[in-house]
Amino acid sequence: MTIDYDSIIKTIAALTEGETDAVALMATLVCELHHADDRFDWTGFYRVTGPEMLKIGPYQGGHGCLQIPFSRGVCGAAARTGDVQLVDDVDAFPGHIACASSTRSEIVLPVRDGSGDIIAVLDIDSDRPAAFTGADAQGLVEILRLVFGRLRG
Numbered sequence: 149m150t151i152d153y154d155s156i157i158k159t160i161a162a163l164t165e166g167e168t169d170a171v172a173l174m175a176t177l178v179c180e181l182h183h184a185d186d187r188f189d190w191t192g193f194y195r196v197t198g199p200e201m202l203k204i205g206p207y208q209g210g211h212g213c214l215q216i217p218f219s220r221g222v223c224g225a226a227a228r229t230g231d232v233q234l235v236d237d238v239d240a241f242p243g244h245i246a247c248a249s250s251t252r253s254e255i256v257l258p259v260r261d262g263s264g265d266i267i268a269v270l271d272i273d274s275d276r277p278a279a280f281t282g283a284d285a286q287g288l289v290e291i292l293r294l295v296f297g298r299l300r301g
């Protein structure tokens with residue numbers, strides 16, 4: 149099954165209408181996203197909890213590492229640069245953090261609140277090589293903007 153971004157954004161909008169608690173929003177998103185696509189083997193948030201520090205948030209899949217400094221990993225790169233990280237081969241990404249040895253590709257997106265501040269990153273791992281596309285990046289950016297753009301910094 150492959151995700152339909154036009155459809156899932158409507159579902160997520162309905163499920164999260166009026167909600168402004170970040171953890172509740174994250175938990176709802178990872179549930180809906182993870183079960184919408186067979187490519188998604190780990191789906192989760194890492195939250196900005198302090199200067200240059202990410203800590204795990206709601207996720208679906210096997211256990212993830214608890215803390216990631218901005219200096220490390222694909223998640224740290226997304227938080228540090230503010231850019232989407234679309235990684236076709238995690239073994240070719242310097243400093244990739246392997247929470248599961250089965251992971252082959254990954255997409256990590258910065259999550260911004262209504263003030264434009266980065267409050268978290270969304271990390272999706274796949275056991276398939278080069279699993280993610282520009283269309284995934286575009287769809288996920290739109291979902292994150294819809295859901296977290298309502299939050300006040």
Ligand code: SME
Pocket residue numbers: 190192211212213216220221222223224243244245246247248254271273
């Ligand atoms: N692969 C990520 C770490 C998070 S685990 O994959 C859930 C990274 O390199 O930042």
